[in-house]
Amino acid sequence: MGRIGAGVIERVTQACVCAGLLLAPMAATQAATEEDPWEAVNRPIFRFNxxxxTYALKPLAQGYQFVTPQFLEDGIHNVFLNIxxxxxxxxxxxxxxxxxxxxDTARLIxxxxxxxxxxxxxxxxxxxxRNDEDFGQTLGYWGLGSGPYVVIPLLGPSTVRDAFAKYPDTxxxxxxxIDHVPTRNTVLAADVVDTRASLLSAEKLISGDKYIFIRNAYLQNREFRVKDGEVEDDF
Structure with missing residues (x-):
């Protein structure tokens, strides 16, 4: 698995499935066209991802989870969280x-x-x-709007702001x-598979139109994280 491909697939699964897990009860069933003006393009990309x-990453994750003892799987997951x-x-x-x-510093030490x-x-x-921060949240913290929702090939759900913010986080x-390419790719692949395996149980929470569910869950999750939980209750 190449360096780019591995990092890309990680974002697909993490954004799609984790958003559904975190905000399943909040995911609305109606389209938010003002937040998703590019839906006609986003949907085909979403289907591709x-x-x-379904046919590549998920089977790998299921196989990994089947053969790996729980204590070892938890430990590997903790290592990547530490990174x-x-x-x-x-x-x-x-x-x-x-x-x-x-x-964060104390946890690392x-x-x-x-x-x-x-x-x-x-x-x-x-x-x-543990905190959960990224450069997209940093830009949002300083007042930069998210922009329209966009589904990136292989990378998955995002917004214009978050898409550009992915690079600085690298x-x-x-x-x-890591200059040694085989080592770098091996570690990347392990990270991807571990992340996907840890999210397998989240898929059962997705209901209705999968595209709309994940889109709304992603957008609400990002707003929640950027504002550190200080969001208005739409209900």
Whole structure:
């Protein structure tokens, strides 16, 4: 699996399935045309991504989950979450959130050392709850609007703002700095499969028009995260 392909598929599954998991009760069934003016183009791209996931990535994830003991699967997942804390730290610094940045730093130190490179999530057991930040949220924090909803080939659900924000986040990922190509691709592939396996149980929460469900869940999830949970209750 190539470097680009692996990173791309990771975003497909993470954005699509995780959004449905986090906001399944909130996903409306009506189209939000003002937020999705490019629906006629987005839907075919969504179908392409969905077919790719159904016949390529999902079977790999199911096989991985079947052969991997639960304790090992959890540990591998924790390692990749520990790597992601670098991204959280960088964006919390950019958002001028010293407390959150301090928590990210403490988690990285504790989990990398006592947690054996993050295999054990010691930080959470110590009360250091994991943050979830990215550069798209940083831009939103400083007032940049999301722009229209867009489905990117292989990358999945996004907005104009979040699509451009994906690239800066790559500088906080270790893969960019691994010069040995086979090693880099192996680690990337493992990250992709692990992420997809951890989200298999979320698919049962998706109902109705899958495109609309995921779109609305994604948009509401992004608004919730950008505003740190301080959103108006539409209900």
């Amino acid at each position: 969905d077919v790719l996931d 992601g804390d670098v991204t959280n730290l960088a964006n919390n610094v950019l958002q001028l959130k010293p407390h959150a940045a301090g928590v 504790v989990n990398t050392t006592f947690g054996l490179a993050g295999f054990f999530d010691v930080g959470t057991r110590m009360g250091l709850q 500088y906080t990922r270790p893969y960019r700095y």
